[in-house]
Amino acid sequence: MVHYSCCRSQSNRPCLWKVVVVQAPPDHRITRIHVEKGCSGLPYVQEILARLPGIPVREIPDRFRPEAPPSPPDLHKSKQELMLLKNRGRFLSSCPGTREYRCCGYQVLDIGNGCPMDCVYCILQAYLNAPYLTFYVNIEDLFAELDHHLAVDQKRFHRIGTGEFTDSMALDRVTGLSRRLIEFFAEKDSCMLELKSKAVVLDHVLSARHNGRTIMAWSVNSDQVAGKLEFFTAPVEERLEAASRCAAQGFPLAFHFDPIIRHPGWEEGYLRTVQQIFARVPAEAIAWISMGTFRCMPRLVKIIQQRFPGTTFMYDEFIPGLDNKLRYFRSVRVEMYRLLAAEIDRFRHPDTCLYLCMENDAVWKEVFGFAPEEQGGLDQMLDRAAILARQRALSLRGRGSEGVCRDG
């Protein structure tokens, strides 16, 4: 497994080029662990610490709160320290979509916050205020809440994901949570778990009993964007190789083109990634593919300027949207979506749901010729896609996992 990393030779911030290749999953970046006093005796905490031998551990008071959030230059350091603590709130919530844009009815399972990888555009830089990566260790409470939630709301189909406030798999080699989740969801009807990542931490989950109820998903981008703006992540071709291995085990798959960023040669770059996907994985295994162009709150631009001087992609033509986030002009977004959609349509299975993330009906109509409501709503479209992909993916188990596209 090869991960690209950064030289970090002269400063404590990543440079803009990936120059060193190391054999290490993202958890290898962790240099210190902080454990809440009340959690330190938990067997699960001991299990995690045993997978991080040699890393200094310090005990911190329960309900530890930093005096101030980390400043942007400190965010680099905060990605290398892990805090194990108890979640005293709810684990499940609705995805924080907005009224103004089409939302997909996703439910977020909050397993922790922050990410050891370091994407220049990552919106978490502007959202999170903890000085460390955090991971919740009271997982009995997590599973009890999930059990209760799924039991009381049986009429609804649940799509649940862990990749909203962190990367689903980045720390999973040490936490081992995803395997537990996969096997929990395998026994449940009317629900689907999505694990979304830019890492290729896989070996411990491939043999899990999944029953087709976990979608293994990867965020993908052009090689240029992945190479210059996604530090400590796996290269796109490694992500697709990982997806191919999952398809061979009968897991349904998903891909997220998000954020789509305009850069020199973006057309060729994104078309090549589409072709690579369908060359590497069987189209039948894919439940959905999403597309979302770069968007951010204005303060993220300032953070990027401070942390990654020399970055220029955010100096483009943007307008504030109805949710106050900066977006490309509508005509630019539509042009980008149409190009990708046309290429994806060449290869995708007819029941794979291709959708837009956080866009309005006008853009949907310009890109696809219909608004989600005309097909029952985006949540219904995705529920249907998940159910159909489960059957197809299970039938692929043990069979060849290559794709059909020969252009890639």
Ligand code: SF4
């Ligand atoms: S992988 Fe995702 S969560 Fe992690 S830094 Fe990149 S965008 Fe943020």
